[in-house]
Amino acid sequence: MSWIQTHLILPFTQPDRCAGLAGRLRSIRKFERMQEKAQRAEQQARLQRLLQHAYDTVPYYRNQFDEAGFRPSKARVDRPLPLPVLTREQLLTAPATLLSSSFQTEDLRPAASSGMTGAPIRFHRDAEAVRDKIALKLHFDSWAGFRPGQTVMRLWGASTSLTRESNWRWRTFETVFMRQLPHGQAVVPAEVMERWRWRLEKHRPRVLYGRATILAAFAEYLQERGTRYRPRTIITTAEVLSDANRKLLTAAFKSEPYDFYGSRDVGMIAAECSEHEGLHYHPWGSFVEFEPVGESPDGTLYRLLVTDLLNYGQPFIRYDTGDCVTLTEQSCSCGRWFPMAGKIVGRLAGGTVYANGVPVPGVRLDPNVAATDSPLLPLRAPWKSRSRKMNPRMAGAMQRGVLIA
Numbered sequence: 001m002s003w004i005q006t007h008l009i010l011p012f013t014q015p016d017r018c019a020g021l022a023g024r025l026r027s028i029r030k031f032e033r034m035q036e037k038a039q040r041a042e043q044q045a046r047l048q049r050l051l052q053h054a055y056d057t058v059p060y061y062r063n064q065f066d067e068a069g070f071r072p073s074k075a076r077v078d079r080p081l082p083l084p085v086l087t088r089e090q091l092l093t094a095p096a097t098l099l100s101s102s103f104q105t106e107d108l109r110p111a112a113s114s115g116m117t118g119a120p121i122r123f124h125r126d127a128e129a130v131r132d133k134i135a136l137k138l139h140f141d142s143w144a145g146f147r148p149g150q151t152v153m154r155l156w157g158a159s160t161s162l163t164r165e166s167n168w169r170w171r172t173f174e175t176v177f178m179r180q181l182p183h184g185q186a187v188v189p190a191e192v193m194e195r196w197r198w199r200l201e202k203h204r205p206r207v208l209y210g211r212a213t214i215l216a217a218f219a220e221y222l223q224e225r226g227t228r229y230r231p232r233t234i235i236t237t238a239e240v241l242s243d244a245n246r247k248l249l250t251a252a253f254k255s256e257p258y259d260f261y262g263s264r265d266v267g268m269i270a271a272e273c274s275e276h277e278g279l280h281y282h283p284w285g286s287f288v289e290f291e292p293v294g295e296s297p298d299g300t301l302y303r304l305l306v307t308d309l310l311n312y313g314q315p316f317i318r319y320d321t322g323d324c325v326t327l328t329e330q331s332c333s334c335g336r337w338f339p340m341a342g343k344i345v346g347r348l349a350g351g352t353v354y355a356n357g358v359p360v361p362g363v364r365l366d367p368n369v370a371a372t373d374s375p376l377l378p379l380r381a382p383w384k385s386r387s388r389k390m391n392p393r394m395a396g397a398m399q400r401g402v403l404i405a
């Protein structure tokens with residue numbers, strides 16, 4: 001089924017996203033089979049190629065490189081790029097200056113990222129970047145044992161994610177070819193949880209895929225109500241997976257969840273392997289840098305800067321994702337040297353829970369509620385300051401994310 005999906009069904013039904021998918025997946029697998037030295041050399045070549053392209057075709061970067069006295073051929077993957085950080089504000093205020101002149105704007109694919117407190121950030125990708133990013137995401141799926149064609153139930157939550165592709169063709173493609181059971185919901189009350197439980201037992205999906213807070217809330221619900229079926233693989237993404245939620249998911253589904261890291265801006269760029277020792281940033285798709293910003297109980301915190309090696313339409317170079325991470329010093333038991341984050345701790349778009357315990361996925365906070373975009377904002381772990389008098393249900397809700405009283 002997987003071969004048919006990657007070689008025939010996906011490329012022919014969704015050429016915009018999946019043309020050449022089999023070859024792209026082969027390229028990633030070939031990269032993974034290479035020795036570490038060859039992989040680093042390949043990543044460096046890809047980095048220099050992207051930087052040279054940015055220098056040649058994006059006036060903004062040409063100015064930045066010239067001011068810094070930097071030449072793309074000097075870039076090395078074992079040291080920071082001596083260039084300014086690209087901020088979200090720059091994407092908001094002057095996105096056109098970041099487009100590559102080697103593409104017609106109408107040939108680029110527009111996309112948007114919704115921050116929690118600000119206006120949507122709009123950006124573009126070239127067609128090949130879109131396809132490469134989908135291939136890398138499917139490759140990460142394979143780390144978790146999830147292959148195209150296997151039934152997956154998505155508990156996503158953000159209604160905006162699902163309205164983007166609301167035409168009947170796309171819905172048919174998702175449900176018939178990709179065997180996806182999408183469940184978008186603005187808030188998740190008990191009756192929705194019950195509907196999810198019913199569908200889980202009826203369709204018996206191999207994979208549960210969704211936001212960490214929503215999956216944790218669903219796991220808690222299943223523990224209370226009981227279930228006759230447990231999916232093989234749990235994949236969490238889009239939010240911080242807290243230790244408490246990891247334990248909860250592991251206990252409820254009898255298998256440890258795979259946490260994936262990505263954003264709309266740069267796509268899926270890191271994932272846990274089967275060893276669950278941290279999240280690997282895949283050097284085929286990005287070059288990541290970590291700038292120390294402070295200390296936390298989990299160790300030194302680093303600001304995550306991403307240079308996207310796939311998007312030539314609108315290059316992202318040293319892009320400040322707004323996320324902070326801790327790093328894992330020891331190498332993973334799987335043998336990959338890829339940079340590894342121990343924890344993603346600074347995600348702004350953490351899960352949100354009403355005071356009555358109802359989780360609200362993917363919500364954007366009112367600016368009056370969260371008055372700053374500072375990446376350090378979420379580091380004040382909300383549950384650490386809870387009162388001893390708080391009722392247990394609310395305390396449990398707070399452990400799953402930010403609390404709106």
Ligand SMILES: [Zn+2]
Nearest residue numbers: 273275332334
């Ligand atoms: Zn590993």
